[in-house]
Amino acid sequence: MTPSVPLDADHLRSWVGREESVDADISVELAGKFAATFNLTGDFRGGDVAPAMIHFCLGQQPAPTASLGADGHPARGGFLPPVPLPRRMWAGGSLVFHKPLRIGDTVTRRSRIADVAVKQGSAGILCFVAVEHRIVVAGEEMITERQDIVYRGNARVSAGRPPIPAQAGEHRRRFEPAATVLFRYSALTFNGHRIHYDRAYAMTEEGYPGLVVHGPLQATLLCMLATELRGVPPLRFSFRSQSPLFDGTPFGLHARGTDDGLSLWAAAENGPVAMAAEARWT
Structure with missing residues (x-):
């Protein structure tokens, strides 16, 4: 408690x-x-x-x-x-x-x-x-x-103003966070946190509407998108979680160019930014 x-x-x-x-x-x-x-x-x-x-x-x-x-x-x-x-x-x-x-x-x-x-x-x-x-x-x-x-x-957190939906990026990809993906990623990272694979626990004990998508999994997808768009992996990559994503709800991976790299973010359709990231090659 x-x-x-x-x-x-x-x-x-x-x-x-x-x-x-x-x-x-x-x-x-x-x-x-x-x-x-x-x-x-x-x-x-x-x-x-x-x-x-x-x-x-x-x-x-x-x-x-x-x-x-x-x-x-x-x-x-x-x-x-x-x-x-x-x-x-x-x-x-x-x-x-x-x-x-x-x-x-x-x-x-x-x-x-x-x-x-x-x-x-x-x-x-x-x-x-x-x-x-x-x-x-x-x-x-x-x-x-x-x-x-x-x-x-x-x-x-007490309900306030509805969250602002994330903008669409210049580049977009769609990802389906199936429960099997979350289970596999938990196994790969030896992560026993039950919110990622135990639906009853996630909903009953922690009050989530479903299984929670791992932050590192989202970061990996955004880094992969950056690599795909530039052809080589970034030299610097940073990310910040802003709101949760859940299984069963497809989400978008977005990117737009900046002066020194790419700005990237993940968000469910009509949802707020879930994770924001920056990729740089210098």
């Missing part, structure tokens, strides 16, 4: 600077399953460039099932601070791609808690945790990443 007293911000901030390091391999099998989830074609062999954003599938700590909470997340208080708020979401992130990952690489993800901030929002207390990741192969940094995680209570 949401605590009735303010969080101990000083205690949570004591996690700043905490580090962990996890090793993982990019196998032919993983690349094939990742590609199949996103309807990509082609065979993979050792040494081939791995699909962009596959690193989201690497380095997840295999917490024992008995240690998981009711929401499917591992118990808190290890690497991540023990924030006593029930809902945890990936709010956004930024990436710098130095060199491409390849099939067969042994990857080390070196992670550090960069910041912890407690704020008051429209739905109550919010706690933001920023995590820095360095994706390293044979001592060489391949990807630099910042992850922003937000924790909040169960209180719902």
Whole structure:
């Protein structure tokens, strides 16, 4: 339950600077399953460039099932601070791609808690945790990443003005977030959060109208669109979640050119922007 007293911000901030390091391999099998989830074609062999954003599938700590909470997340208080708020979401992130990952690489993800901030929002207390990741192969940094995680209570934001529908982009693609896609992506990323595959839990316990589409899945689709439009993956990519998307409701992937790259966003038809992103090649 949401605590009735303010969080101990000083205690949570004591996690700043905490580090962990996890090793993982990019196998032919993983690349094939990742590609199949996103309807990509082609065979993979050792040494081939791995699909962009596959690193989201690497380095997840295999917490024992008995240690998981009711929401499917591992118990808190290890690497991540023990924030006593029930809902945890990936709010956004930024990436710098130095060199491409390849099939067969042994990857080390070196992670550090960069910041912890407690704020008051429209739905109550919010706690933001920023995590820095360095994706390293044979001592060489391949990807630099910042992850922003937000924790909040169960209180719902009071209804105000209807959200403004997202504009249509110069370039548009349609995506069908079937339950099987969400299940597969949860499996690929070893993400036990039940809002992505357990409909009864998502609707009854967390009050959503359906299964929630993963933020990293949306970010991956937008990065793929950027790569498709420019012919090469971006060197810099950032994204920010703004509202949820749910299974059973197709959504659009949109893009328009900017002075230094592409502005991209995901949105359901007649819905607000769900995720906004920027891609740059300089």
